[in-house]
Every structure is written in C-alpha cells, then in structure tokens.
Amino acid sequence: xxxxxxxxxxxxxxxxxxxxxxxxxxxxxxxxxxxxxxxxxxxxxxxxxxxxxxxxxxxxxxxxxxxxxxxxxxxxxxxxxxxxxxxxxxxxxxxxxxxxxxxxxxxxxxxxxxxxxxxx
Amino acid sequence: xxxxxxxxxxxxxxxxxxxxxxxxxxxxxxxxxxxxxxxxxxxxxxxxxxxxxxxxxxxxxxxxxxxxxxxxxxxxxxxxxxxxxxxxxxxxxxxxxxxxxxxxxxxxxxxx
Numbered sequence: 001x002x003x004x005x006x007x008x009x010x011x012x013x014x015x016x017x018x019x020x021x022x023x024x025x026x027x028x029x030x031x032x033x034x035x036x037x038x039x040x041x042x043x044x045x046x047x048x049x050x051x052x053x054x055x056x057x058x059x060x061x062x063x064x065x066x067x068x069x070x071x072x073x074x075x076x077x078x079x080x081x082x083x084x085x086x087x088x089x090x091x092x093x094x095x096x097x098x099x100x101x102x103x104x105x106x107x108x109x110x111x112x113x114x115x116x117x118x119x120x
Numbered sequence: 121x122x123x124x125x126x127x128x129x130x131x132x133x134x135x136x137x138x139x140x141x142x143x144x145x146x147x148x149x150x151x152x153x154x155x156x157x158x159x160x161x162x163x164x165x166x167x168x169x170x171x172x173x174x175x176x177x178x179x180x181x182x183x184x185x186x187x188x189x190x191x192x193x194x195x196x197x198x199x200x201x202x203x204x205x206x207x208x209x210x211x212x213x214x215x216x217x218x219x220x221x222x223x224x225x226x227x228x229x230x231x232x
Contacts, residue, residue, distance in 0.1 A: 035221070037166075037221075044122065044207075044209060044223060044224070044225045044226040045158075045166065045209050045211075045223045045226070046223065047220070047221035047222070047223065050221070061220070062217075095165055095166070104213065104221075105154070105156075105171070106154075106156040106168055106171040106211070107156070107158070107168065107211070108168035108171070108177065109167075109168070110165040110166050110167070111165065112165055113165055
C-alpha cells in the first residue's frame with residue numbers, strides 16, 4: 001500500500017523554526033517528484049513546494065521563498081520541509097504528497113497532514 | 121484570490137446531477153495544462169478524484185466525470201449520494217511561474 005506519513009508539526013512562536021518530515025512507503029520514492037501542500041484553517045489548498053526526484057530542482061510559492069527549504073533523502077524514503085522565520089499566516093495543516101513520475105502531474109496520494117500553529 | 125475560479129458552493133438532491141466549474145486563463149488551463157480534481161471529506165486529507173482532465177483513478181465511481189474546454193474545466197457528479205457531501209478542488213499548472221501549481225478556491229457540495 002502506498003503511504004505517506006507526516007510528522008513534526010506543533011506550536012511555534014513567530015520567528016521560530018520547525019522541520020516537518022514525511023515517511024514514504026509502498027512505492028519507489030526516488031522515482032517521483034514530491035510536494036508539500038498546506039491548508040490554513042477553514043480555507044482552501046495552497047501549494048507550497050516541489051522537489052525533483054534527485055533533488056536537483058526545487059520550486060516554491062512566492063510567500064515562502066527564502067524562508068522554507070524542501071529536501072529529500074531517497075535512501076531513507078523521506079521528504080522534509082525546513083520552515084524558518086515562521087509567521088502567523090503560515091499556520092496550517094501541511095500535507096506531503098506524491099507529485100508525478102516522469103514529470104509534475106497530479107497529487108496522489110496525500111498524507112494525513114500535520115498541524116503547524118504559529119502563535120505567541 | 122485563487123488563480124483558478126470555482127463557485128463557493130453548489131447543492132443538489134439525492135439522485136440529481138451537479139456540475140462544478142473551474143475557470144482559468146491562457147497561462148494555465150488555456151495553455152494546455154491538464155486539470156485534476158480532488159475530493160476532501162470533512163476532517164480528512166484530500167483525495168484524487170479525476171486526473172488528466174477526465175480519468176478516474178481505480179476505485180472512483182463512474183458517477184464522477186471531468187471535462188475540459190478552452191480555459192475552463194468541469195466536474196460532473198451524477199446520481200448524487202449523501203456521502204458525496206464534501207469540498208472539491210481543481211488543480212493545474214501555470215506557465216507564468218516556474219513549475220507553479222495552482223488550485224481553485226474549492227467548492228462545497230451540499231446534498232440536500
């Protein structure tokens with residue numbers, strides 16, 4: 001069974017840092033683009049970042065550029081999101097999702113999500 | 121303000137057919153990028169419903185169908201069931217920003 005399990009969410013003060021992790025299983029992790037998508041409370045989905053199979057290409061939504069870093073460890077079948085200089089508007093459930101085989105495509109499957117709350 | 125525009129809500133009675141529109145522009149849907157649809161049941165993670173404009177992943181009932189034309193796409197749900205009550209999102213890519221993923225704002229489907 002293809003599965004993604006996020007961890008690392010929690011409460012952090014504005015300006016603080018947090019590192020999210022996503023453990024993948026049931027598929028050849030190193031063959032797929034991977035992404036993070038977030039959902040602020042009561043709102044819609046917002047794409048955050050993509051990373052290519054070998055980590056050579058990374059893309060971010062403008063609002064997180066220079067603050068967030070997406071990375072992966074193919075040997076550990078894990079995806080990460082390092083979040084620095086956190087702001088209240090970063091409060092959201094963060095989902096890890098598989099984004100495509102040869103090229104970026106649809107998102108499937110999705111993890112269960114991990115909640116990040118930025119508040120003093 | 122989402123790049124892709126969806127109606128905030130739609131509703132229908134059990135057994136009826138509803139459609140949800142997703143309107144984009146010449147830099148995303150109109151540029152030839154595929155449209156994908158997701159269903160998010162209350163309190164759960166999104167789930168892929170339609171891929172590549174009109175393809176149903178294994179396990180998705182054929183009551184769900186997708187289409188695309190010009191700068192817009194649509195999701196149709198026929199034979200509405202109470203368990204279809206959920207939020208629905210369209211997704212594509214935009215050529216104006218490198219590898220930028222764009223989502224619609226979401227549509228809340230209420231089964232009356």
